[in-house]
Amino acid sequence: MTVRFLHTADLHLGKSYRNSPGEAERYADFFRCLATLVADALRERVDFVLIAGDLFHTGQILPRTFALTIETLQPLKDAGIPCIAVEGNHDWIHRRDSISWMEALSQMGYLALLRPTRTADGGYRFDPFDPESGLGGQLTLKGLNIYGLGYIGAQAGNHVPRICAAVTTTRNLLLFHVGIWSYSPVEIGNMQPDEALPLAEVFDYVALGHGHKPYIVSTPAGRPYAFNPGAPERVNFGEERYDKGYYLVTVDGDDYRHEFRPTAPRPMYSLTVDLEGAADAETALERFRARIADKLGPLADDRRPLLELRLTGRVGFHPFELGRERLRLVLDELCAPLHVEIRNHLSLVSAGGGAVTEKKSLAEIEREVLRELIGSRSDYRGREDELVRLALAIRDQVLKGDVEGEELLALLEHHS
Incomplete structure (x- = not known):
């Protein structure tokens, strides 16, 4: 019997930019992406759809996010195509006395949420999935377990x-929902390739999630056995370098044929703009305009892009003079971005008495203060640079609202 299925992960429904002018449009991007996958599943007449975690961006979602999820998954349910899912770290609900949104979708028949039971000795038990309760760890479809x-x-x-x-x-x-070190770009929730290898002896296909970059893991003999499709939409800056899509898999007997199908995520750019030597803000602004236009080039996509900009260089004016609003006006003329994040690493250089004095950028001052505070504890000496990077990474994730408490704890444990 030939079986076909679609494997996706990390859809991050509900993701947006808080208090951004493009918040509503960005919110809709992730539902449009899921709707495209559903339409592809119907067109390809797949036997089932696999979602390997992080259907939602956070465990505590808005009611409208739940309603839109039901609306988007409805065509699969109407067509009788099962959707099988597991929870990712973003789907977690920490109040276990409450039903999670994933459990609710499972009980309503929009997906089958698989979750094993833990035994008294710390082992696992994969009970058959019960459609009535929406719970279980295993189900059989088309002869596949x-x-x-x-x-x-x-x-x-x-x-x-x-x-x-x-x-x-x-x-x-x-x-x-796990990553494999050396393949996955995420910091936490991974395991070593040799730790994952025993899975190849038991499972013909391991459908991974978690890292937003696609990759395939093979045995030492060269047999592919674990597949991560990555996130089909660009979730965070830095992902513009990754292919975006999902796997369409055909099973003939023991033969698994996988095809990576690309999706069409919103354009995203992470750019560094060097303004070295600009004597005043007006000169810097014109140089900024010319360099952004050159880096972006002709835009082939009609959708408004997402931009992350890093300004660097020693300049002859206070960096605050090149404020966000002035930069945004230039960007609106060039590409009308949906959302912009700007990191100002400019440093002021002033001349006095024939000597040139360079004042540190705000980012440099921040790093130095952190390094001094960390180094004041003898336990941390020799690890200052590592722990400064950790502190700044935690700061950035918390400010963006993209991290849960358990992830922060795991990140700290990884560096302990």
């Missing part, structure tokens, strides 16, 4: 032997 395991934290590799020991069937697939 599909097991599900969501995000289990920074020590995921230690759980692999227990996961494998709980599976006694053949023709197995595993949905697992």
Whole structure:
């Protein structure tokens, strides 16, 4: 029997930019992306759809996000195409006395949420999925046994032997929200390639999620066994370098043929603009205009882009004179961006008495203060640079609202 399925992950429904003029349009991007995947699944007449975690951007979503999710998934339900999912770290709800949005979707029949049971000795038990309760760890479709395991934290590799020991069937697939070090661009929630390798002995196809960059993991003999499609929409700056899409998989007997199908994410650019030597703000602004126009070139996409800009260089005026609003007016003329984030790393250079004095940028001052505070503790000496990077990374994630408490804890544990 030939079986076809669509494998996606990290849809991040509900993601937007808080208090940004483009908030509503950016919010809609992720639902448009899911709607495209649903339409592709219908057109390709797949037997089922796999979502390997992070359907939502946060566990506590708005009611309208839930309503739009139902509306977008409705065509799959109407067509009788099962949607099987696991929870990612962003889907987690920490108040376990409350039903999660993922559990609600499962009970309503819009997806089958797979979640194993833990045994008294710390092992795993994959109970058959019960459509009535919307709970279970395993289901069988078209002769394939599909097991599900969501995000289990920074020590995921230690759980692999227990996961494998709980599976006694053949023709197995595993949905697992985890990354593989050396492939995944994320900092936490990964396991080493050798820790993941035993999965290849039990599962014919491991459907990964978590890292937003697509990759394929193979055994030492060269057999591909684990696949991460990445996020089909660009979620964070830096992802403009990644291919975006999903896997369309065809199974003939024991033969798995995977095809990466590209999606059409919103244009995103991370640019560094060097304003070295600009004597005044007006000169810097004109140089900024020319360099942005050169870097962007002709825009092939009609959608308003997302921009992250880093201003660098030593200048002869106070960096505050080149304010965000002045820069935004120039950008609106050039490309009318939907959302802009600007990091001002300009430093002031002043001449006096024949000597040139360079004043540090705000970012440099911030790093130096942190380094001094960290280095004042003898326990941390020799690790100052590493811990400064960690502190700034946590600061940035918290300000963007893109991180949950468990992720911060795992990040700290990774550096402890």
